[in-house]
Amino acid sequence: MSDTEKKTGSKTFKEYYADPEFKKKHLAYVKEKVMCDCGKEISRSNMSAHVKTKLHQKKLDRSVLEDIEKKYLDMILQEQIKNNK
């Protein structure tokens, strides 16, 4: 009994990828677009690179700021309406 005869059932990603059916599914999966937190649609394959971009980080910062600003303005508006009555 030699070790070379002992084949395990686990394939490497490369071996899986050689299967055209697997490749097709995998490509479809990574090309699928998902909505990022910053509001931009990004394909899965680009997501890891996208979250490191300045555009993404800037947009996220701004949307958080805008949210706070909006709540603050609402508060002021509510106060003004109350005071005018």
Ligand SMILES: [Zn+2]
């Ligand atoms: Zn983003």
